[in-house]
Amino acid sequence: MEKMLSVWKTAPKAGLEVKEAPVPKIKDNEVLIKVKATSICGTDLHIYEYDPWAQKRIAKNIPYIFGHEVAGEVVEVGKGTGGISIGDHVSAETHIPCGYCYQCRTGNEHICQNVKILGVDTNGTFAQYVALPYKNAWINDKKIPHWIATAQEPLGNAVHTVFSGEVAGKTITIFGMGPIGACAVALCKAAGADKVIAIDRDEFRLGFAKEFGADVIINGATPGTDTRKEIMDATNGLGADVFLEFAGAPAAFNDGLATLRAGGRASILGVFPKPFEVDVTDGMVFKGITLTGINGRKMYDTWYKARSFLSTGKVKLEKLVTHRFKLFEIEKGMQILQKKEGMKIVLEP
Numbered sequence: 001m002e003k004m005l006s007v008w009k010t011a012p013k014a015g016l017e018v019k020e021a022p023v024p025k026i027k028d029n030e031v032l033i034k035v036k037a038t039s040i041c042g043t044d045l046h047i048y049e050y051d052p053w054a055q056k057r058i059a060k061n062i063p064y065i066f067g068h069e070v071a072g073e074v075v076e077v078g079k080g081t082g083g084i085s086i087g088d089h090v091s092a093e094t095h096i097p098c099g100y101c102y103q104c105r106t107g108n109e110h111i112c113q114n115v116k117i118l119g120v121d122t123n124g125t126f127a128q129y130v131a132l133p134y135k136n137a138w139i140n141d142k143k144i145p146h147w148i149a150t151a152q153e154p155l156g157n158a159v160h161t162v163f164s165g166e167v168a169g170k171t172i173t174i175f176g177m178g179p180i181g182a183c184a185v186a187l188c189k190a191a192g193a194d195k196v197i198a199i200d201r202d203e204f205r206l207g208f209a210k211e212f213g214a215d216v217i218i219n220g221a222t223p224g225t226d227t228r229k230e231i232m233d234a235t236n237g238l239g240a241d242v243f244l245e246f247a248g249a250p251a252a253f254n255d256g257l258a259t260l261r262a263g264g265r266a267s268i269l270g271v272f273p274k275p276f277e278v279d280v281t282d283g284m285v286f287k288g289i290t291l292t293g294i295n296g297r298k299m300y301d302t303w304y305k306a307r308s309f310l311s312t313g314k315v316k317l318e319k320l321v322t323h324r325f326k327l328f329e330i331e332k333g334m335q336i337l338q339k340k341e342g343m344k345i346v347l348e349p
């Protein structure tokens with residue numbers, strides 16, 4: 001049996017294991033992808049650290065190969081994998097829907113009741129090969145290098161969040177400058193936002209906001225900074241038209257809500273560690289705001305939009321890639337992310 005290098009979660013504790021494993025056998029309706037580049041997501045860091053979320057989510061799946069952001073080449077196709085050919089360059093939509101639940105049958109596969117997530121519930125992309133349902137393979141433009149194409153997932157999350165309402169001519173607060181937040185800054189600027197206000201507590205990350213064209217940058221960790229006052233000043237006392245939350249921090253949520261104008265739109269992608277207190281009455285009801293929860297990417301509306309921003313160069317994803325390592329050096333990448341000294345870390349087998 002052919003062997004491949006792969007990265008495993010083998011024990012219910014912090015860490016990972018790099019080892020050889022058989023190349024996956026594809027089923028009908030699957031394609032085999034030779035991984036050319038894979039990248040580390042926040043989710044992978046949770047899995048590596050085996051934090052409370054990971055303990056709850058992946059205990060039953062161990063041992064398995066993790067990782068889900070990928071770009072590679074199709075080397076084998078199963079029966080009935082229409083539209084995908086050997087040699088295609090592809091990335092993966094990581095939500096694998098059941099296809100038959102209420103949500104799947106009403107155009108909302110991204111919130112499928114029985115969803116499986118690549119590299120969380122199934123063997124993932126931190127490997128030389130990965131098997132993927134053909135419907136989840138997204139064909140990339142061959143002009144885009146694999147090490148850039150692998151970072152499309154965070155771009156997709158940003159596209160879904162940003163375009164869940166109007167953007168052109170709007171003032172927009174964006175909380176949380178990880179890769180997704182930074183992409184959101186670029187998208188808002190490209191889509192004609194009036195003013196983009198980027199907020200984080202980390203100077204390194206805020207540097208990317210600047211790079212991607214944010215008009216106002218607020219570092220909430222700087223002593224003496226009053227985030228709410230700075231946002232109100234930047235919006236002439238009105239508050240922002242749109243509030244995008246990527247930080248997953250209660251303080252960010254409440255600052256964003258407090259500085260959203262009456263009638264504004266809040267779109268929340270951040271995942272919060274536990275329930276927290278929110279002023280629903282004054283912050284939401286009387287202000288008549290619209291609040292949307294954002295999960296994953298719309299399949300595949302979001303991907304078409306993301307492709308357009310990527311291929312026209314309006315969003316320069318390559319700027320987010322701070323490190324490129326060999327797959328077996330993955331632990332180095334995890335440690336850089338733990339120290340918050342990197343944005344997108346790409347691994348090449």
Ligand SMILES: [Zn+2]
Nearest residue numbers: 041043069153
């Ligand atoms: Zn991801």
Ligand SMILES: [Zn+2]
Nearest residue numbers: 098101104112
């Ligand atoms: Zn479903």
